[in-house]
Amino acid sequence: MNYTKTSLKHGYANQILSIDLGGSAIAVDPLSPEVRDFFIGGRGLGLYLLHRRITAATTAQSPENPLIFAPGPLGGVPQFPGTSKCMAVSLSPLTHIPGVSNFGGHFGAYLKYAGFDALEISGIAKRNVMIVINGFRGEISITDAPAIDQVFDLEQAIIEQFVQAGYDKKNMVFLTTGVGAVNTSYGCINSHYFDAAKPAHGAKGLFRTKQAGRTGLGSVMSQKNIRAVVVLAHYPHGDNPYGAADWNKVKQAGLKLHKIVKEVDPQSLQMYRKGSAGLISFMNKGEYQSLPVKNYQFGSDPHAGQICGKYYSEHLFDHRGMDGCFPGCNLRCTKGGWVTLASGEHSGKQVWVDGPEYETAAGFGSNLGIWHPEFIMEANWHCDNYGIDTITTAVIMAFLMECYQREYLTAEDTDGFTLHWGDEEAALAFIHQLARGETALARAAGRSMVDLTAWIAAKYAARTGKPDPQKDLEQFAMQTKGLPFSLYRTHRSLSMQASYAAASDIGAHHAAAWLVKVDLLGAFPTFETKAKALITYPRVRLGNDNLGLCKLPWVDVFNPDSGGRRNTDIYINPASQEIYADFYNGMLGTRMTWEKIFEQTDRDINLQRIMNVSAFGATTGEHDWIPDRAIGPTDDYLYDVEKEYNDEQLSGFLHKPSAYIAKMETPEKRKLLMEHRREELRKLIAVYYTQRGWSNNGIPRVETLKQIGLWDFLTEETKTKIAALNGQ
């Protein structure tokens, strides 16, 4: 089908591309100004499109469940650092509620350059297909895909096909997934782009990847029989290429943030050398105990230096080239290097690995008791190659290892296979089995943490004749709303506990409210400041997801001017926020403060909540909870490992001297500590609901939705349901 490409205006293409694979129907529709101005773009727009497409009967597997990709109005502007992001949105096959995942690279920018603010794909193709959006010709086509189920082989086939057709590598970007997305419900989507500066095999230029890893959207893609989505496009040219309302203001804002990144990063986190893996050392600090070790049982380990960013920076990362995942990002945190594979059918082959980022390094490293960086890179590569989320895979493996440790599982249950702490060979074998769905254990693990827990409980009860241990297992099966945790141990951060439990509506992920670091640094000393942070930080963080922006140049580069601000939360980096406001106002032609810009995020936060309420009904609030392991010590041994800290906390809330606490028995102390922490979390969640204008079951009130203007955008089915749940 042919279409007409429009020039960008205020960062928008003002068109949406809809593809129905069932009927092979393709439509290009205008983006309604009312929808655009209310939902902004990216995540907000994606959630709105999802909401309009689904009903209460829609499941993740339903043909009508759309898979949506949406950049935002500030995405794809290389004059400003960090404009790389695009959002993937769909009903999640892992959690059965809306799944949202952001990803970097060039895909979002090129989709917009090709003429679209969003791509929504519904239906299921009858054969494996590749969708091609050709911005040069103004043409959309659905073609047969190469019959290749591993991502990096598929990558080569796609590159060859389009190079042979005469396209320059720098003008092609694409999304893929692999066989692991077929055999698990947590498939990831790889976003491929050409990095012309990275030396490879004596020449320059290498295809790099970023992943939309969370919530299983690669599995939606594979279930629709989409092997790849290709966009052919190039950067817009001219005096004001992105149609900014005030191009000079945009460029000035970009220069300001560039300068701050350039001056601050080398003196602080050194993301340009260590990538996000540099965070390992911070989380591992003895006083923070926030690096998950052996399925979040422990929070620190002396071996952590072996897998930290400094080690990768000095031994494994290839620093040549730029390492920005989009032009203009001088934070350049997209690190990677070469490793020789030790397992699988490609064993012995040297491959390029993009990563590991912090989550993958902690997930396959400390949380499995493995302190071998090459192993972590290999596990990272296999997950990307199979198309499975590294975080979910690693956290499920950590749970399995603890099940073997505590003998909830034995070799007898799993046909002789075992997975123990530190066993690299078995860990790699398991990743291969998981991606291929080769064993009963791998198939149960591939469905979800929830299903796996039930599967292990049944095995244990059958083998031992003891009562079903499901409740015991749930204490350390690290998932919320079905989504396995990202890699932060939260014993010492009540804010982060509430973030995982309630403020993240996709399940236990840190995208909405990554509060752990600033909480540990002392940003939220009182209960009130913790509660406030659960509102203010998601506004900015998810607001960035609406705009097409990467959070790292804001969150990981502390603007020195922020330190001097008075009567405000300096940890939210207000001086940099003002630069972002200039960028926003310059592009969109508005005159808003950064606070007002990000307040708009409350609209899509409420919309996502409403879709969760549609799935969970009156029990919505019960899903806002985390396993005991995320709250505190789940056995007496674990209490005593951090005895000093735990005793001190006990002494504080019991108002008893430490000598008194020292005489108490550990079981009693642990019981009191856990009760106290659970109660604190419950109180914080209750305050969060109140601040949001939600009921004490976590259900948005009708008046709240009317007040923020969302009510008018809801479907009639949703309005009826929400009104009924509010007793109206």
Ligand code: SF4
């Ligand atoms: S900070 Fe890192 S992830 Fe973000 S846009 Fe820059 S290179 Fe990409």
